[in-house]
Amino acid sequence: MMNICVIGTGYVGLVSGVCFSDIGNNVTCVDIDENKIENLKKGIIPIYEPGLDELVLKNIEENRLHFTTELQTAMNDAEVVIIAVGTPPKETGEADLRFVEAVARSIGKNLTDYKVIVTKSTVPVGTGKWIKGIIAEEAGHSNFDVASNPEFLREGSAIYDTMNMERAVIGVESDKAKDVLSNLHEPFQTNLVIADIETAEMIKYAANAFLATKISFINEIANICELVGADVTKVAEGMGHDNRIGKAFLSAGIGYGGSCFPKDTNALINIAENAGYNLKIVKDVENVNAQQRYRVYDKLVEALNGDISGKRIAILGLAFKPNTDDMRAAPSIDIIPKLHSDGAEVLAYDPVAMKNAKKEIAGLQTVESYEQAVQDADAVIILTDWNEFKEMDLQDLKSKLRHPVMIDGRNMFPLEQMENLGFYYASIGRKTVKAAQI
Ligand SMILES: NC(=O)c1ccc[n+]([C@@H]2O[C@H](COP(=O)([O-])OP(=O)(O)OC[C@H]3O[C@@H](n4cnc5c(N)ncnc54)[C@H](O)[C@@H]3O)[C@@H](O)[C@H]2O)c1
Numbered sequence: 517m518m519n520i521c522v523i524g525t526g527y528v529g530l531v532s533g534v535c536f537s538d539i540g541n542n543v544t545c546v547d548i549d550e551n552k553i554e555n556l557k558k559g560i561i562p563i564y565e566p567g568l569d570e571l572v573l574k575n576i577e578e579n580r581l582h583f584t585t586e587l588q589t590a591m592n593d594a595e596v597v598i599i600a601v602g603t604p605p606k607e608t609g610e611a612d613l614r615f616v617e618a619v620a621r622s623i624g625k626n627l628t629d630y631k632v633i634v635t636k637s638t639v640p641v642g643t644g645k646w647i648k649g650i651i652a653e654e655a656g657h658s659n660f661d662v663a664s665n666p667e668f669l670r671e672g673s674a675i676y677d678t679m680n681m682e683r684a685v686i687g688v689e690s691d692k693a694k695d696v697l698s699n700l701h702e703p704f705q706t707n708l709v710i711a712d713i714e715t716a717e718m719i720k721y722a723a724n725a726f727l728a729t730k731i732s733f734i735n736e737i738a739n740i741c742e743l744v745g746a747d748v749t750k751v752a753e754g755m756g757h758d759n760r761i762g763k764a765f766l767s768a769g770i771g772y773g774g775s776c777f778p779k780d781t782n783a784l785i786n787i788a789e790n791a792g793y794n795l796k797i798v799k800d801v802e803n804v805n806a807q808q809r810y811r812v813y814d815k816l817v818e819a820l821n822g823d824i825s826g827k828r829i830a831i832l833g834l835a836f837k838p839n840t841d842d843m844r845a846a847p848s849i850d851i852i853p854k855l856h857s858d859g860a861e862v863l864a865y866d867p868v869a870m871k872n873a874k875k876e877i878a879g880l881q882t883v884e885s886y887e888q889a890v891q892d893a894d895a896v897i898i899l900t901d902w903n904e905f906k907e908m909d910l911q912d913l914k915s916k917l918r919h920p921v922m923i924d925g926r927n928m929f930p931l932e933q934m935e936n937l938g939f940y941y942a943s944i945g946r947k948t949v950k951a952a953q954i
């Protein structure tokens with residue numbers, strides 16, 4: 517078992533830190549945010565991620581997981597130092613490497629003996645080599661290896677994804693680093709993909725761009741389905757049984773949000789541009805996604821006969837996906853202001869993201885339950901496919917609404933059920949049920 521230092525305690529650093537400790541390693545997590553570290557020491561978690569608080573507490577109690585703001589202390593006995601700080605987008609779409617650079621400089625200043633320094637943050641191709649230079653310059657020696665080990669966890673199922681990782685990508689330039697990182701991943705009994713550093717860095721962007729492409733692809737198919745009277749959920753099912761295509765990531769809806777797909781597709785376009793290549797497919801993936809979220813708005817306006825001014829609209833779901841309070845690039849951030857600017861009154865409910873959403877959406881009004889949100893509403897829009905919404909009593913919900921209008925951006929309910937219940941029900945890539953006249 518190893519001593520590991522993880523720098524950055526966001527979704528990635530905290531989750532991988534706690535998972536590495538849970539399999540028996542001694543892990544010290546470092547962050548510059550003192551408040552965050554003080555809370556983490558007490559087991560208080562800054563984000564909503566199922567199972568994370570229990571696992572952090574367990575590993576603190578079992579003395580395998582430690583938190584500090586002191587990089588020097590954390591690095592002391594560590595064989596592996598993992599960089600997991602943010603790489604947010606710049607105005608231009610390029611990844612901003614300022615946090616990675618600052619960390620590389622600090623590592624260099626504190627590097628006294630051999631360590632493997634691993635980039636887990638999603639970074640442009642070439643970053644590994646670049647930070648190697650920075651670390652060597654600060655350290656005044658080259659007794660270290662750099663490596664790339666990109667992260668593939670999804671928010672909302674981050675612990676599960678890490679504990680059951682389908683592969684670990686290890687980008688290295690020495691056998692020593694390869695052995696250290698292969699040993700670290702051995703308990704996960706996963707597929708190891710060993711590559712050079714540039715290739716490992718590229719795998720991360722290619723994987724995210726491909727998944728984003730699947731989503732925009734099925735959303736375009738959904739848009740055609742609406743025009744020709746086909747049902748995209750059946751189309752996806754029929755496609756997905758083909759193993760070459762696969763079932764996953766073919767859910768049509770209002771498109772992708774989150775901290776990764778929008779940022780990473782953009783960064784990949786920039787990487788290509790800087791290398792002199794025009795990345796055509798990924799540009800279209802972004803364009804389709806940017807427009808897709810407004811389809812629920814168009815459908816609402818159509819349902820309410822062209823005028824939503826003065827209408828009360830219930831919004832169910834604010835987070836970019838279920839099981840998270842992360843609001844980064846959530847479709848709700850674009851949709852709700854559009855409803856506001858048309859003069860609609862919006863009442864929103866999300867099981868966990870309302871606090872964060874208020875920081876992102878000016879004038880957002882929230883309520884404490886979906887029942888309160890739909891009470892006397894002229895229409896309800898579903899933006900996030902939380903289980904809580906899947907389990908709603910639709911008969912009861914209908915009785916609370918002023919008009920039985922539901923616009924479903926996540927295709928949560930069967931058309932037949934909505935027809936039988938007497939709803940006007942518009943979803944994505946399926947026929948609109950018009951069992952109620954408005
Ligand atoms: N969120 C995800 O689901 C996910 C999944 C895979 C990969 N990634 C990638 O992983 C990286 C981290 O993403 P995240 O969502 O965890 O970020 P985050 O913004 O949630 O967390 C980053 C943390 O780094 C800390 N930090 C910044 N500078 C520091 C420094 N000099 N020293 C110590 N700590 C410092 C910040 O205080 C913050 O706590 C990004 O490159 C992202 O693209 C994210």
Ligand SMILES: O=c1ccn([C@@H]2O[C@H](COP(=O)(O)OP(=O)(O)O[C@H]3O[C@H](CO)[C@@H](O)[C@H](O)[C@H]3O)[C@@H](O)[C@H]2O)c(=O)[nH]1
Nearest residue numbers: 667668669670671731765766767771772773774776836837
């Ligand atoms: O069929 C689908 C699947 C997803 N989505 C949307 O796509 C977005 C992203 O979802 P998901 O991939 O589940 O969540 P993330 O936490 O953003 O995870 C992605 O981004 C991470 C950061 O790079 C990677 O580590 C993960 O492998 C990758 O799945 C969300 O808005 C979903 O609603 C769809 O619209 N249709």
